[in-house]
Amino acid sequence: MKKILLLLLAAGFCFETLFSAPLGIGGDTVEPAAVQNTTAIQNNAKIRALEFYIAGLLEKDPGKKIPLLLESVKLDPSRRLPLQVVIKLLEKVPASIPLAKKELDKIRKNDPRNVFLARCSVKVDTFAGCTPAEIVKSIRPALEKKPSKKEYPDFRLLVLDYVDLQLNTFTAPEKLPFEADNTEFKENALFYYALAAKREKLSQSGDFAQKMHKKYLSELAQADLSANRSLKRHVTFLHGAKEFEAAFQAVSREIKKRQDPVVKVLYLEAAVQAGKPDIVEKELKKYPKAPVQFCALKRFQSCLAAGDLRRAREELANMPATPERLDKQLQIAQQMRDIPEMKKILSAMEVAHGKNKHIPALGYLSLAEIAQDPSALAKAEKMLGQSYLQSPGLANAVAYVSVVLGKNLSRAEMLLEYALSKEPYNAAYLDSMAWLKYKKNDYKTALEYMKKAFRCIDYRTGGAVVSEHAGDIYLALGDKKTAQKYYQMALDFYQKNKQLNADFDPAALRKKLIKK
Numbered sequence: 001m002k003k004i005l006l007l008l009l010a011a012g013f014c015f016e017t018l019f020s021a022p023l024g025i026g027g028d029t030v031e032p033a034a035v036q037n038t039t040a041i042q043n044n045a046k047i048r049a050l051e052f053y054i055a056g057l058l059e060k061d062p063g064k065k066i067p068l069l070l071e072s073v074k075l076d077p078s079r080r081l082p083l084q085v086v087i088k089l090l091e092k093v094p095a096s097i098p099l100a101k102k103e104l105d106k107i108r109k110n111d112p113r114n115v116f117l118a119r120c121s122v123k124v125d126t127f128a129g130c131t132p133a134e135i136v137k138s139i140r141p142a143l144e145k146k147p148s149k150k151e152y153p154d155f156r157l158l159v160l161d162y163v164d165l166q167l168n169t170f171t172a173p174e175k176l177p178f179e180a181d182n183t184e185f186k187e188n189a190l191f192y193y194a195l196a197a198k199r200e201k202l203s204q205s206g207d208f209a210q211k212m213h214k215k216y217l218s219e220l221a222q223a224d225l226s227a228n229r230s231l232k233r234h235v236t237f238l239h240g241a242k243e244f245e246a247a248f249q250a251v252s253r254e255i256k257k258r259q260d261p262v263v264k265v266l267y268l269e270a271a272v273q274a275g276k277p278d279i280v281e282k283e284l285k286k287y288p289k290a291p292v293q294f295c296a297l298k299r300f301q302s303c304l305a306a307g308d309l310r311r312a313r314e315e316l317a318n319m320p321a322t323p324e325r326l327d328k329q330l331q332i333a334q335q336m337r338d339i340p341e342m343k344k345i346l347s348a349m350e351v352a353h354g355k356n357k358h359i360p361a362l363g364y365l366s367l368a369e370i371a372q373d374p375s376a377l378a379k380a381e382k383m384l385g386q387s388y389l390q391s392p393g394l395a396n397a398v399a400y401v402s403v404v405l406g407k408n409l410s411r412a413e414m415l416l417e418y419a420l421s422k423e424p425y426n427a428a429y430l431d432s433m434a435w436l437k438y439k440k441n442d443y444k445t446a447l448e449y450m451k452k453a454f455r456c457i458d459y460r461t462g463g464a465v466v467s468e469h470a471g472d473i474y475l476a477l478g479d480k481k482t483a484q485k486y487y488q489m490a491l492d493f494y495q496k497n498k499q500l501n502a503d504f505d506p507a508a509l510r511k512k513l514i515k516k
Helices: 002-020 038-060 062-073 080-090 094-110 115-127 132-143 152-167 183-203 208-220 228-240 244-257 261-273 277-284 292-306 309-316 323-335 339-352 358-371 374-384 392-405 409-422 427-439 443-456 464-476 480-496 506-515
Strands: none
Touching (some): 080 115, 094 115, 132 152, 152 183, 292 323, 374 392, 392 409, 409 427, 427 464, 480 506
16 A cells, blocks of 8 residues: 555656646757756756656566556646656566556547657557557557647657658558648658658559659748758758758758858758769858868768769878778779779778778678679678677678679578568668579569568668669569669669669669660
């Protein structure tokens, strides 16, 4: 009885803190320092103390305590702090998660359109191991309405959660449940449809996502971005969606209207990302006191984005001799397929990186692939030791190069099976397995893995190499017409974003187009 009373007192203490916290409970922005006071500091200390107190109670007997705690706080959306504290603690007390989910589901059943409860359920369901598709289905009703002014902050964050989850369901493009009637929601919609359109293009299935992508891109070109906060958010979203030219155009429109320092910085960065070295050079001249290294880095990045590799290499000479400069030099040499230069840089990297052998080891894997050099693969494996047997990413890297060279295919298959067991929806790993099956002349299985890779492709995967592999598989299956489509698609992906497709060899593919 004593413990129950203490627990109820803790919940009551939550409510007391609710009305005295300065940010509005659950607020997602921090008040400026000028308006914070000692009361806020004291309240924050109380919240921390409350977290430790509840954690201690849950740790001893979560089976009995969590239902009592959830019942005592009533999960009242107008009193946010108690539930937020509980959810934050669930990760620390895993045994309490199933019961917490059961209680939350019970409350949400009576109020499925409650935005705050939907946001809370995303966290709880994630802790409980629910799939993205299950969570998407659960929170969808809360998004199928127009939010009130009071609900808007939570609604905006729920939209972010929904888009992120929907991208991980790997399903066909769908009409999003929220009304994209303002700039923020249109940006989220664009982010979703940009990737959905890429998957749709690769699988050659319909054009709904591509139409929606164009629609939102066109509408956002008319958005009001007069506030610096809105402009920064907009540029961030467009860069995330790999719409670098659209981001540059958006900032260009604003800089004509106002010569604001923030806008100037965004303009420079947008020019860098869009691959406009001449504009970057012109802008940097306006800052004669800017560090030489900073200017050289920006010029280098813009040249790289533009695909001007020789000019990018020249800019590196203006940067200090550091391990990072060697890494960038290797990146350029790799894209230029300059094998002697790669060997020279890798020798220097072994010394520069000291005990950290992973970075030069990955460089040797690239050398092995480009030069078709088994000795470089052996050296990379020796440098990695046993680490690639515990890392899905390294396992995939070693396996893929082994497949390209046609070496140790059985071991490569075991490495890829391990990588996919850890990350079954990783497009790069699925592509590697497809390529292994292709090398083993199992073209039907290769195509199955390739189709899975199309559904899972994300912004870490450029698309050019995957498209070329798909073309080779279709060609092996006797479908020359589809193979040619994928070859052309590979070149299109490369032209749109050369930096993201740095491991692609356009010259080799053009020979395939001519030959086949």
